[in-house]
Amino acid sequence: MKIVAKTDIGLQRESNQDSYAAGELPGSVAWAVVCDGMGGAAGGNYASSTAVKVISERITSSYRAGMSASSIRNMLTSAIAAANISVYDMSKADPELTGMGTTVVVAIVVDNNVFIAHAGDSRAYILSNGSLNQLTKDHSIVQEMIDHGTLPPDEAKVHPRKNIITRALGVDYELRIDFDIADIGENDVLILCTDGLTNFVEPQEIYELTDDGKFYEYAERLVDRANSNGGGDNITVVTVSY
Numbered sequence: 001m002k003i004v005a006k007t008d009i010g011l012q013r014e015s016n017q018d019s020y021a022a023g024e025l026p027g028s029v030a031w032a033v034v035c036d037g038m039g040g041a042a043g044g045n046y047a048s049s050t051a052v053k054v055i056s057e058r059i060t061s062s063y064r065a066g067m068s069a070s071s072i073r074n075m076l077t078s079a080i081a082a083a084n085i086s087v088y089d090m091s092k093a094d095p096e097l098t099g100m101g102t103t104v105v106v107a108i109v110v111d112n113n114v115f116i117a118h119a120g121d122s123r124a125y126i127l128s129n130g131s132l133n134q135l136t137k138d139h140s141i142v143q144e145m146i147d148h149g150t151l152p153p154d155e156a157k158v159h160p161r162k163n164i165i166t167r168a169l170g171v172d173y174e175l176r177i178d179f180d181i182a183d184i185g186e187n188d189v190l191i192l193c194t195d196g197l198t199n200f201v202e203p204q205e206i207y208e209l210t211d212d213g214k215f216y217e218y219a220e221r222l223v224d225r226a227n228s229n230g231g232g233d234n235i236t237v238v239t240v241s242y
Contacts (some may be wrong), residue, residue: 005238006219011231017044018236019052036194039100047102054083076117087170101168119167127189132207139167190240196233200226
């Protein structure tokens with residue numbers, strides 16, 4: 001199992017409020033979590049780093065070889081729920097942190113399956129058989145408008161409300177989490193990323209930068225391209241492959 005990650009402040013932010021963690025578990029199992037914090041300079045950083053810490057600890061302590069799909073789902077959703085309560089409680093205890101929150105996308109790769117849980121607009125993609133497929137659907141105002149047919153997809157990136165998300169970890173005591181399972185094969189590439197990548201790099205560009213077999217360069221290439229295209233936000237990319 002191969003894992004490469006890169007995070008960058010971008011060209012226009014004063015701090016990096018993205019956080020991530022990734023690793024391997026016994027039996028060639030890979031896991032990763034990516035969070036994009038919000039809520040002021042301090043709040044966003046606290047939210048994303050706390051969520052990553054709690055989720056990472058839950059996964060590494062709870063995973064057991066041979067877990068069923070339903071058990072893995074319960075593990076991921078309970079890890080996110082625990083992180084949600086931790087961040088929410090912090091925001092209520094400190095007035096300076098009021099309103100903070102974070103996106104979250106978590107993945108675990110077991111055998112030929114990738115299990116994904118997420119909330120917000122950080123994404124998971126898989127590059128497989130010559131095509132790039134988005135595995136997650138953004139929880140955002142513009143995505144809801146696209147779903148309802150009131151906004152053409154090609155106008156989403158320039159819409160004035162494009163950065164408003166409809167779900168975030170830590171904002172409320174309870175959080176609705178989406179869960180998905182996808183196939184992953186040898187040489188396929190799983191990509192987890194924040195919107196600092198996807199707001200500045202088109203899917204076709206992502207595909208072109210990750211389709212030549214030079215896996216260990218992919219994360220850096222994507223971050224560099226986001227910066228070349230404006231670098232208007234923090235950028236985090238985690239890539240996983242067999």
